[in-house]
Each structure stands twice: as structure tokens, then as C-alpha cells.
Amino acid sequence: MGGSGADGTNAGKRPNEQLSSWFVRSGWSKGELARQVNRRARQMGAHHISTDTSRVRRWLDGEQPREPIPRILSELFSERFGSVVAVEDLGLRTAHQSPSVSGVDLPWAGPQTVELLSDFSRSDLMLARRGFLGTSLALAAGPALIEPMQRWLVPTPAAEPARAEPAAPRRPTRLSRAELDLLESTTVMFRQWDAQCGGGLRRKAVVGQLHEVTDLLGEPQPAATAKRLFKCAAELAELAGWMSYDVGLQPTAQKYFVLALHAAKEAGDKPLGSYILSSMSRQMIHLGRPDDALELIHLAQYGSRDCATARTQAMLYAMEARAYANMGQPGKCKRAVRMAEDTFGDVGFDDEPDPDWISFFSEAELNGENAHSYRDLAYVAGRSPTYASLAEPVMHRAVDLFSQDEDHQRSYALNLVGMATVHLLKREPEEATRLAESALGVARRIRSERVNTRLRKTVDTAARDFGDVPEVVRLTDVLTAQLPETAEAV
Secondary structure, three states, rough: HHHHOOOOOOOOOOOOOHHHHHHHHHOOOOOHHHHHHHHHHHHHHOOOOOHHHHHHHHHHHOOEEEOOOOHHHHHHHHHHHOOOOOHHOOOOOOOOOOOOOOOOOOOOHHHHHHHHHHHHHHHHHOOOOOOOOHOOOOOOOHHHHHHHHEEEEEEOOOHHHHHOOOOOOOOOOOOOOOHHHHHHHHHHHHHHHHHOOOOOOHHHHHHHHHHHHHHOOOOOOOOOHHHHHHHHHHHHHHHHHHHHHHHHHHHHHHHHOOOOHHHHHHHHHHHHHHHHHHHHHHHHHHOOHHHHHHHHHHHHHHOOOOOOOOOHHHHHHHHHHHHHHOOOOOOHHHHHHHHHHHHHHHOOOOOOOOHHOOOOHHHHHHHHHHHHHHHHHHHOOOHHHHHHHHHHHHHHHHHHHHOOOOHHHHHHHHHHHHHHHHHHOOOOHHHHHHHHHHHHHHHHHOOOOOHHHHHHHHHHHHHHOOOOOOHHHHHHHHHHHHHHOOOOOO
């Protein structure tokens, strides 16, 4: 019991009304919450934690638990409600942590960025258990997230770049052009693996590569080499964040995204920075924070307005539409969808070629994003069949295009699930189950908790609304047998 104890300040305590409110709304019993805390603690290696119903009752009565309990509770409630539930929202206090393992308001300077990337990637590799970093971090949202990210646009002090190139190198440059080319091509390969297989199979390999690159940045390098290494680090950190997001490690994902943005700033690559911000925006939509998502997208658009290719700008408009859809603003959503379509028509006419990181944004992806915007509008508007009908032909086009694309299997699965949800909104359960079953076939070939979760939620919705339809009953049984819920290490 000792590991789950209080901080010893019980005198004069008052009931924790904030925690009690979240607890009541969760529908959990004290015993169920205790079991979930213990299970999550074991996953992160904190085997000394042993919580029971009496301990949960004391938390509700106002006892302040020690770390890592506040972080675990924050993550459990965030997952339960599908939005950020911070430690402070639960009326709990958390121990102060160094910037290397907590927070997003970090110094915008090259040496500190290298140090933070090195520390965080090393911790991720050493503590390679599902959820460890996630439960030692807090998700940032609202002004606590947006205001530090706005500093991405502040010019770097002019004197700083001189630090990268020593006046008289004591040894030849460590990296040849061929070696730098190989590092960059390895990042491209990792990105292809992620698209084909999901984030669960190669995440540790990406983190390991990121740590290697930060080691190189920690040594004296010529300015041009340092710039390419920072760009490589930014792409790897974004990919590590994306893979973490894909397997459900949300706080870890956000931390990697923030560090990636810092590295992109050091590389002087504004389009790459806008792409990283779009990934952060997508995560905020997933976590039920569309206002934050919109702020991040507008920051990305402003920061890259003069230098992003048409493909990147089209992607940003599509993500802007998703944010507006989830905010329940159909007029602005439809306008952003049109802007995405119009801008995508200019793809290929840029003076500069597209970087590899935006190559995923194909005609299929454009249709998928816009269809999901209409689908999201349908949900926000109370399951509106009108918006579902708008989504259907666009989603059908996305599914058709992705069915011919062996390189983006996760996107194929997500759009099959999306199409299934559209048919549920239109009260067509038989067609919805056919599509969901096709998605299940793809999901079993990849490792993406995001796909699995969306598939489970869609089938649960079908069972709730159409539980007497034979096809729905059969699919529920098939899903339980073929896609059991497991806590796999990543």
C-alpha cells in the first residue's frame, strides 16, 4: 500500500469535488477505478502501486496522492471522455518536473533543443513500456499549448547561428554528403513503413534513429550540416510523435511534436513547421479540442504563407475544415473544403518540388479529409442525414482510391470505417457492417490502435442502434474474436 499513499497532509482536508464530479460521470465504481490505476501502474513499471477501494475513497475525500497517481488518473479520465482532463481539472497537485520530461513551454534555442530531444528519446528507449512516458507527462491544451507554439514565429537571435561552426575544426567533418543523404533516405523509409503498417511496429526504431541524430547534433558540425541534421531530427521527432499518437500514447506524442517544431525552427524550415503544427492540430481534434486545433492550423498557415507548396496549403485547408466541422460551423467548414479542393488543383505547378513528408496528401487523402469534415458536421448537428449525404460520395471516392494504394493501408482502413459511420448515420446498418468487416481485414494486417479504436467504437454504435440486425450481431462476435483489446508493448 505504501506506494499509493497520500502526501501526509490530511489535517483539515476537504472533499475533492472536482475529482468526485469526473468520477461520477465516468460511471466507474471505486473498485473498477482502483483496478485500472493498478493495471496502468504495472504497464509503466510502477509495481509498488497497490490501490484499493478505500484508497480511492480517501482521494475523493480530499487526500492528495503522490506521483505517479495524479498522472495516471489524468490519462484514464482523458481516455474515458475523449478529451484532455488535466491533473488540475481533477483537483490534484503534481510534483514539479524538469522541462525535459514535462511541459511544452521550452526554450527556443539550438543547444537546449538538442539536449531535450536527446533526454526525451533516451528516456523513451530506456523506459520502453507502454504508457510510461505518457503517465509522466501532462497533456497541454488551451493557452498553455497555443502561446508557447506562437513563439515559433519569433525570429531567432542573430548571434546564435555562429555557435554551430567552430572557427578552426580540430578534425574533419564527421558526416559526408553521402552519409547525410543516407540519414534522410532512412527517414523516408520509416515514413513508408508507418503508412503501410501503422505506428505500432517501428516506433522504437524511429526513436532510436532520432537519438542517434541528436548525438550527431551534440558534436561540432559545420553550419550547413547542422541545418540538415536539425531538419532530419524534426522529421524523425514528428514521425515518433505521429506513431505515438497512432498507438494511443497521447502525452508522449504531443511532447515529440513540440520538440519537432523546435528542431524545424533551428533548421529554418517553415513548411515543415507548418506540417508539424497540422499533426498537433489533428491530435487536438481527436482529443475533443477543435478550438485549439483551429488555432494551431491558423498558426501553421500564417507561418508558411509565403513558402509552402500547393499540396501543403491544401492539406492545411483540409485540416482547417475538420476543426470548423467539429466546432459546429458549417459555413466556414464548407469554405475551407472548397479552398482545399481549389488549392489542390494547383499541385504540380509549384517552382519547388514537394518534400517527402507531404507526399501522403494525395487525391485520396484530400477526399478522405473532406468527407470526414462533412461526417463530423453530421455528428455535431445531431446525426444530421443531410451532412451524411454530403459526405457519402466524397468518402466513396476516397475509399475507391485507397483500395488501389498498397502504400497507405492505415488510411484505407480509416476511410472504410469512416464510410461505415456515414451509412450508420443514414440508418443503413447492413452496408455499414459490410464496410466495417472490410476495415477489420485491413486492421488485422497493421498495428494501429487508432484504427482498432475507431473500428470498435463504430461497431459499438451499430450494436447500440441496430442490435436486432443479424449482420450487426454477427460482426460484433467476429470483432470480439479477431480484434481483442490488449495492452501491447510498443
